[in-house]
Amino acid sequence: MQITVREGTATCLAPAELTAAGIRQMVEDVKKALDGRDDFSDVCVDLSATENIDSMGLTFLIGLYKTYSARGRKIRLTGYSGPILEIFKIMKFDELFELRQ
Amino acid sequence: MMSILEGRFLSGFENAAKYVPKIVDWVDGNRHFDHHSQKFVVDFVVRELFNNAVEHGNRNDGAKMISYRVESRLGFIEISVGDEGQGFDLEQAVRRDRESGTDSVRNRGLLIALKLGWTLSARGGTVTARYEYGRKGG
Numbered sequence: 001m002q003i004t005v006r007e008g009t010a011t012c013l014a015p016a017e018l019t020a021a022g023i024r025q026m027v028e029d030v031k032k033a034l035d036g037r038d039d040f041s042d043v044c045v046d047l048s049a050t051e052n053i054d055s056m057g058l059t060f061l062i063g064l065y066k067t068y069s070a071r072g073r074k075i076r077l078t079g080y081s082g083p084i085l086e087i088f089k090i091m092k093f094d095e096l097f098e099l100r101q
Numbered sequence: 102m103m104s105i106l107e108g109r110f111l112s113g114f115e116n117a118a119k120y121v122p123k124i125v126d127w128v129d130g131n132r133h134f135d136h137h138s139q140k141f142v143v144d145f146v147v148r149e150l151f152n153n154a155v156e157h158g159n160r161n162d163g164a165k166m167i168s169y170r171v172e173s174r175l176g177f178i179e180i181s182v183g184d185e186g187q188g189f190d191l192e193q194a195v196r197r198d199r200e201s202g203t204d205s206v207r208n209r210g211l212l213i214a215l216k217l218g219w220t221l222s223a224r225g226g227t228v229t230a231r232y233e234y235g236r237k238g239g
Contacts, residue, residue: 017118019118019148020114020117020118020148020152020155021114021115021117021118051141052121052141052144052145052148053145054145054148054149054152054210055149055152055209055210055213056114056152058209081137081141082137082138083137083138083141083142084141086138086217087145087213090213090216090217091209091213
């Protein structure tokens, strides 16, 4: 997972498959890139490249929410496809995240 | 006309990820998805059945096997995934998922499949998801 911090926003570029097989690596990528940093106030997960997601991918997003909202950061999901939005609606993700398609 | 695809592989998320696109492409070859959303939903459901088998059925034991059977007929598609576990109470699992909060998504994949219009059944270590075309999302 590619992660950059710029002008107070940490942007995580999600892969094409946000699914079980890649979750462990993504968790490590986020920890390595963001742990210990205090130069960002928002976290943006860019899902524009993501074609498929599963419950493990959703769990990963929830994990980001729990970790960074507890530290006072806002979490935003952007660029997701229509079918992924359908899943977000079922999961009531709008109650947790700022959604911006 | 009926078409069937069957196979088995060693349990594990990485192995399962290799079989998901094969199954989705096979379904596409039989049904010819009209919309990207149909392909996405089949992909999602197959992944959830495999995730369930890897994690809950085979308890992350990479020496155990996962089997699958996909049946495509005129009016419906049925996907069965078997593992070497003892099986579980599907109704209880779905009820538990419904009662968990918004910030708890773990294991909710099967509940999402239900909300996408699929029906689920379980027998022993096999979970079957069925979709009848013409219903929601079809």
